[in-house]
Amino acid sequence: VVDSVPLISIDILARKNNKVLLGKRVNKPAQGYFFSTGGRINKNESIDNALSRIAKNELNIELKTTPKFIGVFEHFYDDSIYENISTHYVNLAYEYQVEEIINLPTEQHSEYKWFTISELLESKQVYKYVKGYFRN
Numbered sequence: 001v002v003d004s005v006p007l008i009s010i011d012i013l014a015r016k017n018n019k020v021l022l023g024k025r026v027n028k029p030a031q032g033y034f035f036s037t038g039g040r041i042n043k044n045e046s047i048d049n050a051l052s053r054i055a056k057n058e059l060n061i062e063l064k065t066t067p068k069f070i071g072v073f074e075h076f077y078d079d080s081i082y083e084n085i086s087t088h089y090v091n092l093a094y095e096y097q098v099e100e101i102i103n104l105p106t107e108q109h110s111e112y113k114w115f116t117i118s119e120l121l122e123s124k125q126v127y128k129y130v131k132g133y134f135r136n
Helices: 049-059 117-122 128-132
Strands: 008-017 021-026 039-040 068-079 087-097 107-115
Touching: 008 049, 021 117, 039 049, 049 087, 068 128, 107 117, 117 128
Parallel strands: 008 087
Antiparallel strands: 008 021, 008 039, 021 107, 068 087
């Protein structure tokens, strides 16, 4: 499937005190870069259910309100979790204000860091598609 069709994914931009939480990716694509938390929408899974699942799996939080929809973005990568296969995502980006996040999962991200918008736009460690969420 990854080799044949675009995948539909959700990114959740966790925000607190005018900063955005990004995690350093463990897996391809974008391995080794700071990226927003997110994941694929599963077949027969509603967007609302995917948002709740991704928030729990990626941020260890329960959503109390519906995240703010930012827009639809396309992400193209030369690699994927599979050898010699590129990845194409149709990405639905959402923003969510958090109060506190504890015990962040480490399956997808090896470390986490809070960035101001200007810091993430200037950082060479932040992947270009994340920067695209904040460029006008």
